[in-house]
Amino acid sequence: MLNTKTAALMLAGAVALAPFSLSAEELRQIHVTGEATTDVAPDQAYITLGVRAQAKEAGAAMEQVSARMNEVMTSLGESGIDAKDMQTQQISMHPVWSQVKHDGVDGREVTGFEASNLLRVTLHDLDAMGGVLDDVLDAGANEFRGLTFSYSERDAAEDLLRTQAVENAFKKARQLAEASGMALGSVREIRDGGPAGGAPMMAMEMARSSDMPISPGSLSLSHSVSVTFDIKEPSGPN
Known part of the structure; x- marks a missing residue:
């Protein structure tokens, strides 16, 4: 009969060899x-358009942008675009910096403000897209961020x-x-x-x-x- 020490060594050897056998099988893959x-x-498109304006006062710049964007949205509605297919993406206001000279020293100061409003529009009638874009340009849109076509299904x-x-x-x-x-x-x-x-x-x-x-x-x-x-x-x- 095997003594306890010999049996333990044989068992340890068998355990040590098992992973190698398993790895060999796993390699057969x-x-x-x-x-x-x-x-x-494509049967629909997404277009991001906007209005941007500058004025000396921040309020005046935003007022111009708001008025033009209302006209753009009205134009889109008249073109058959549903309100749920118009989504405001971003409204921003930034100071306009200009180079100035005071007492012979060059510097920079805020000389006005620029406001913008971006709108994402979903278009389902691709055949009418060209006319829609012309209409929003007439209504005051002066910024485009791109056009992406997609497939509804x-x-x-x-x-x-x-x-x-x-x-x-x-x-x-x-x-x-x-x-x-x-x-x-x-x-x-x-x-x-x-x-x-x-x-x-x-x-x-x-x-x-x-x-x-x-x-x-x-x-x-x-x-x-x-x-x-x-x-x-x-x-x-x-």
């Missing part, structure tokens, strides 16, 4: 990235792309396993890489044109997943 893409036609499109990305991962893994003479085993891990694309932004110039031409083009949506599979020796014939 394959990691792939599944991807799916699609192009959709994006959530449903991303759900489909996620499923297609997983299917693509299985296809890749099966092909790689077969090419290496192995069989595809169980899924060990799935990591959602998430959606990408779908929000191209177009800078907007202040140049006027009659019915400013706008081309929404298409949006490219994509989704990716990372999947880890076990691989194993292929089963022999029955």
Whole structure:
């Protein structure tokens, strides 16, 4: 019979070897990235526009901005834009500094104030966008922060792309396993890489044109997943 000391050493050796055996099994895995893409036609857009004005007094600057912005919002309403699709993004007031000279010494002092009001507008009728932009310019808008197209059914499109990305991962893994003479085993891990694309932004110039031409083009949506599979020796014939 084994004495107590010998038995303890054998047990310790078995415990020490177990992780190495497990690690060897864990190395028999394959990691792939599944991807799916699609192009959709945008059906709405977000535009950030605003009014900016300067005056010697802060109150006068803000009064000018408020009056012009009311005209802009009235114009948007007359163009069919619902009030819920207009959201104030920022109202700001800043001093205007100028270089001055007193008693032959150069310096800087506040010579006025600049006020601004930014509005985010959701446009659902892309065909009418050019006319709407011309109208708000006529109403007093003198600042644009960009135009972004979007797709209202994006959530449903991303759900489909996620499923297609997983299917693509299985296809890749099966092909790689077969090419290496192995069989595809169980899924060990799935990591959602998430959606990408779908929000191209177009800078907007202040140049006027009659019915400013706008081309929404298409949006490219994509989704990716990372999947880890076990691989194993292929089963022999029955």
